[in-house]
Every structure is written in C-alpha cells, then in structure tokens.
Amino acid sequence: MxxxxxxxxxxxxxxxxxxxxxxxxxxxxxxxxxxxxxxxxxxxxxxxxxxxxxxxxxxxxxxxxxxxxxxxxxxxxxxxxxxxxxxxxxxxxxxxxxxxxxxxxxxxxxxxxxxxxxxxxxxxxxxxxxxxxxxxPLGGLNALHFMRRASIKPGDQVLINGAGGSIGAHAVQIAHSMGARVTAVDQAIKEELVRRLGADDFIDYTTEDVATTGRTFDVILDMVPGSPYRRLIGMLHPGGRYLNGNPRLSVLIRSALTTRLTDKTVTVAFAAETKQELAAITEMIEAQEIRSxxxxxxxxxxxxxxxxxxxxxxxxxxxxxxxxxxxxxxxx
Ligand SMILES: NC(=O)c1ccc[n+]([C@@H]2O[C@H](COP(=O)([O-])OP(=O)(O)OC[C@H]3O[C@@H](n4cnc5c(N)ncnc54)[C@H](OP(=O)(O)O)[C@@H]3O)[C@@H](O)[C@H]2O)c1
Known part of the structure; x- marks a missing residue:
C-alpha cells in the first residue's frame, strides 16, 4: 500500500x-x-x-x-x-x-x-x-471533552483562547450549542470563521492583550501554550473554571494550588477520546450543531x-x- x-x-x-x-x-x-x-x-x-x-x-x-x-x-x-x-x-x-x-x-x-x-x-x-x-474527530473529541468538564450552563460567558484552531473552532461550536455567550481569541484572519461558528465577540491577540480588556468570564478554555496563567485566572468570576489543554510545567504545578486554595477550578487535561464522545459528536453533527x-x-x-x-x-x-x-x- x-x-x-x-x-x-x-x-x-x-x-x-x-x-x-x-x-x-x-x-x-x-x-x-x-x-x-x-x-x-x-x-x-x-x-x-x-x-x-x-x-x-x-x-x-x-x-x-x-x-x-x-x-x-x-x-x-x-x-x-x-x-x-x-x-x-x-x-x-x-x-x-x-x-x-x-x-x-x-x-x-x-x-x-x-x-x-x-x-x-x-x-x-x-x-x-x-x-x-x-x-x-481531533477538534470535536478534544473540544467536547473540555466543554463537558467546564460544566457550561446556558448564559455562561466563555472565553476560548486559540479559537481558530482545530480544537478551538469545535469548542466555539459546542459552547455555543450549550447556550454560552462565546468570546473568541485568535488572529484577525480567523474572525469571520469563528463568528460564523457561533462566537459572539472576537479579540485579535495580535493587536489586543485579552488580559487587559477588563472582561470577566465563567469559563476560559486555553489552548495556547505560554498564556499568562495568573492574569487569566484573575479574569474568572467567583466559581469560574479554567481549562488548559497545553499546560507548561509551572501551570501543572500551580493548577492544583489554585483549585485547592481559591474558589476557581483549574483543569489541565489530555482528552481521553472515547467512543461514547465520538457518538455524541456524530449526533451533534446530524443535529447541525457541529460543522466540519x-x-x-x-x-x-x-x-x-x-x-x-x-x-x-x-x-x-x-x-x-x-x-x-x-x-x-x-x-x-
Ligand atoms: N490536551 C489535549 O488533549 C490535546 C490534544 C490535542 C492537541 N493538543 C495540543 O493543543 C494545541 C492546540 O491544538 P490545535 O490542533 O487546536 O492547534 P491549532 O489548530 O494550531 O490551533 C491553535 C490556535 O491558537 C492560535 N494562537 C496562537 N497563539 C495565540 C495567542 N497568543 N492567543 C490566541 N490564539 C493564539 C493559533 O493561531 P495562529 O495562526 O496565530 O498561530 C491557532 O489558531 C496543540 O499544541 C496540540 O499539541 C492538546
């Protein structure tokens, strides 16, 4: 072959x-x-x-x-x-x-x-x-895993950092289908795409530092290595959830302390990619909640x-x- x-x-x-x-x-x-x-x-x-x-x-x-x-x-x-x-x-x-x-x-x-x-x-x-x-499957399985772990409720403010990538673009669609208000962060050429997928707001990381916007969120999904951890945690509402799919060693160590010592929850995860999750993705595709x-x-x-x-x-x-x-x- x-x-x-x-x-x-x-x-x-x-x-x-x-x-x-x-x-x-x-x-x-x-x-x-x-x-x-x-x-x-x-x-x-x-x-x-x-x-x-x-x-x-x-x-x-x-x-x-x-x-x-x-x-x-x-x-x-x-x-x-x-x-x-x-x-x-x-x-x-x-x-x-x-x-x-x-x-x-x-x-x-x-x-x-x-x-x-x-x-x-x-x-x-x-x-x-x-x-x-x-x-x-890559974007869908990983995004679904993270969005489920974020326990998103309708009306939640969700920030997706790296929203134009394979995982981020699926996370935008899944968070939107869960009823969240989605803010997408990526470079300007991806704005039209992520808005079409369900993002309500867009921040171009090449011209604006997301951590200085004064905005706050219930959930932050961060797929970008090397993001400013402490400042992103500071942007969470009380009880907020921060999920990182690409953690540096320092984030791995600090995540446990943040979850234990504050009212915020940090999840650093490698998605398990299960058959059940793929079946859920298929249902979402057939219900037109996820597009390829x-x-x-x-x-x-x-x-x-x-x-x-x-x-x-x-x-x-x-x-x-x-x-x-x-x-x-x-x-x-
Ligand atoms: N945890 C897990 O289970 C898991 C599973 C699979 C993959 N990963 C890892 O997760 C990462 C993302 O995967 P992916 O396939 O979605 O990658 P991807 O398609 O390359 O997406 C990354 C996105 O982030 C954007 N970006 C880069 N720097 C940024 C910044 N400072 N602020 C905001 N957005 C920024 C990129 O835009 P530009 O065009 O500007 O670079 C790109 O659109 C990869 O490194 C991969 O190895 C983790």
Missing part, C-alpha cells in the same frame, strides 16, 4: 511516499481503507519534534523514538471504509463508512489502517464527505505542502490529506 512516511525528525520535507506491506485485521480488529486524514498541528509537532511546551519532550521522545521515529506513518484522525473484519468482530462489517481516531498508534496517512473494534471509531456522519468527516471546516485538501503526493499549510498558521479550518486516488467519489 502507499503511505506517507517519515524516517527522521525534521521539516515538512522529511515526508515522502513509500510502499509498505498492507496490514491484516486480527480477530478483534477492523481493516479500514483510509480515504482522508486530517494533517494536524500534533502531526507537525511529532514530525519536527518541536514543542512549545517542553516538559514532556523527554518522556515523549522515549515513547516515539529517541534517534528516529519508531512509527513511520503519522495521522491520528481519519475517515474511510471498512474492508474486512476479524472473526470475532460484531459491530462493523465490510463496506461500512467510518470515521474516528487511530489513537497513539497513528497510521492514518497510509491507505490501509488496522484498529481494534473497540477503538474510537463510529459510522461516518451521513451528511459529510470523507474529507469533511476526517476534519472533525475544511480549509484545503491535498493529495498524498502533496503531503509536504499540507504540513507547510498547517505550519504557516494561515489556514481557516482543517487541512485534509486525501488518501488513495484523489479522483474517487467523495462518499457523502
């Missing part, structure tokens, strides 16, 4: 096409023909091994390969079609169109992918193409350009790589 691989850490140019053996499904596994995969910020971070948050550099490097990447095929989030299933699989059958997360094993930049039957996969939303569906936002699609042969697009930070929505032949039907 064709796959986009990398055999050393570095810039987008380390990505190239290669022929790899086609995997086979074990007893409790599902073999999926991948049709589209999101090129995510996390894929770029794994490829370059450059992280704004440094405390997990060493444990992560040990996990993914000290001298070179152990797993050569990136891609965590995808949509595709079930080709075959193991003898003991009961919930999927050949021909099913699915979408979801490949988890820590990655591999969605290859034409075929094997995942466990119990992996975070679900039937693809009926109203989406493969490319649109592949653009959802695809910035551009690229064929496998242009994976380098896809990663460059993610890293230039100019994208409006998800960058998606079409896996396999680009001229196949879109699969709505």
């Amino acid at each position: 064709k796959a986009i691989v990398y055999t050393r850490y570095g810039g987008p140019d380390v990505l190239h096409l290669a022929d790899l053996p086609e995997p086979a499904a074990g007893d409790r596994q599902v073999l999926i023909r991948v049709r589209a995969a999101e090129a995510t910020k996390s894929d770029c971070e794994l490829r370059s091994f450059r992280y704004a948050v440094r405390w997990f550099w060493l444990p992560l490097r040990i996990a993914v390969g000290i001298r070179r990447p152990r797993r050569r095929v990136l891609g965590g989030y995808f949509a595709g079609e079930v080709v075959s299933v193991g003898a003991r699989v009961t919930s999927f059958a050949p021909g099913d169109q699915v979408y979801g997360s490949a988890g820590l094993r990655l591999g969605a930049y290859g034409e075929y992918l094997v995942v466990g039957e119990d992996a975070t996969i679900a039937p693809k939303p009926r109203n989406m193409t493969f490319a649109e569906a592949a653009a959802v 936002i695809v910035d551009r699609t690229y064929p496998m042969s242009q994976a380098v350009a896809a990663h460059r697009r993610v890293e230039t930070e100019q994208r409006l929505g998800a960058v998606v790589i079409i896996i396999g032949e680009p001229d196949e039907p879109a699969g709505r």
